[in-house]
Amino acid sequence: MLLVLNTILKIRLRESAADGTHAKISGHVSEGCDASILLDDTNDFKGEKNALPNRNSARGYEVIDSIKADVEKACPLTISCADILALAAREAVVLSGGPYWQVQLGRRDGLTASESAANAQLPSPFEPLDNIVAKFLAKGLDIKDVVVLSGAHTIGFAQCIAFKNRLFNYKGSGQPDPALNSSALPDLKTICPNQDSSNSNLAPLDSPSAYRFDNVYYTNLVRRTGLLESDQALMGDPRTAALVKAYSMNPYLFYNDFATSMVKMSNIGILTGKDGQIRKSCRFVN
CATH class of the missing domain: 1.10.420.10 (Peroxidase, domain 2)
Incomplete structure (x- = not known):
């Protein structure tokens, strides 16, 4: 956990504007908090990065990649991208002057992603409030x-x-x-x-x-x-x-x-146990 924090601090010194993006990526949950948003497109699926609600708001992917690379050097296949994303969101908020909350670890990473699911399930800035509320309710939020x-x-x-x-x-x-x-x-x-x-x-x-x-x-x-x-x-x-x-x-x-x-949201649709995997790279399944 200290390694994650130190990496974010290093990135913050280089580019302070990136801090807020971790919380925003963490908030773009379609299937669940399984780091599916971090997957690049493949021949088998079109991922969530280019979904309309993500295209102009979810950023900072390279920061998460940097953290994951450092984590893999120290502890290979130990900390999932989903956990890194949850931790990075928390630390970005704290470093920007916001509150601290406990992040429960043990999430595993999803094996696929869906642009169409993200388009259907994520709110966009052009939607009426009733639609946004309905999408939150569908995820167990209120x-x-x-x-x-x-x-x-x-x-x-x-x-x-x-x-x-x-x-x-x-x-x-x-x-x-x-x-x-x-x-x-x-x-x-x-x-x-x-x-x-x-x-x-x-x-x-x-x-x-x-x-x-x-x-x-x-x-x-x-x-x-x-x-x-x-x-x-x-x-x-x-x-x-x-x-x-x-x-x-x-x-x-x-x-x-x-x-x-944030605690509620970070526990939506998580994978644990033998479900999913711990990715070597957040951009691709193993």
């Missing part, structure tokens, strides 16, 4: 977990293509999204001008503290400056708005609930 785990957007960035429709032509109106505070428009339009060449530009999910784990994400939602439509929707629904307000006023409540929800 509507509170939707609000809590969305708080992972307190760190990291989103590509302009994920929200640019809100800035210029929301639902064909020729106008910005009325749910977006107009005060946020000038900066966002500077980052994401209305042209295709800006689609891959990055904007902070949680301005102005995109590198720090805090409760500003929720404060932004209360102020109607949430970046993604799916995020701002949490403030527009009476089932979730009260919790958004509570987290905006009490960061410690958010930290405690986030740790609890």
Whole structure:
């Protein structure tokens, strides 16, 4: 475990922007927490990396590869990619100023992945809240977990293509999204001008503290400056708005609930015992 932490520290010094990506990869669970998201495409299957919900948000694969390589040198075929992913998510949050939680080890790695399953089961930033809640419920999570785990957007960035429709032509109106505070428009339009060449530009999910784990994400939602439509929707629904307000006023409540929800999520669909395997490389089955 110390080796994993030391590797993440080394990577953080080289590229601090990568920290938030571990938590996001861990949150992109389709079949279960079996590290299937880390598998590259093969002749037998198309993996999850290029699924629409992952394409513009799940990043940091090379960081996990680096950690796995160091772990294999020290302890071959001992620690699974699934466990590394769970540990990396926790340490990335802690290093960014967020809460600590216990990570139970013993997961094994899946033998396959499915782009179509990821497309069907993972939420996208363009989906209505009801769809997102239904996908969480299907995994044994609840509507509170939707609000809590969305708080992972307190760190990291989103590509302009994920929200640019809100800035210029929301639902064909020729106008910005009325749910977006107009005060946020000038900066966002500077980052994401209305042209295709800006689609891959990055904007902070949680301005102005995109590198720090805090409760500003929720404060932004209360102020109607949430970046993604799916995020701002949490403030527009009476089932979730009260919790958004509570987290905006009490960061410690958010930290405690986030740790609890991460434990729940990290135990979804895990493989143990003789199921699956411990991969030598997270990108390929043995």
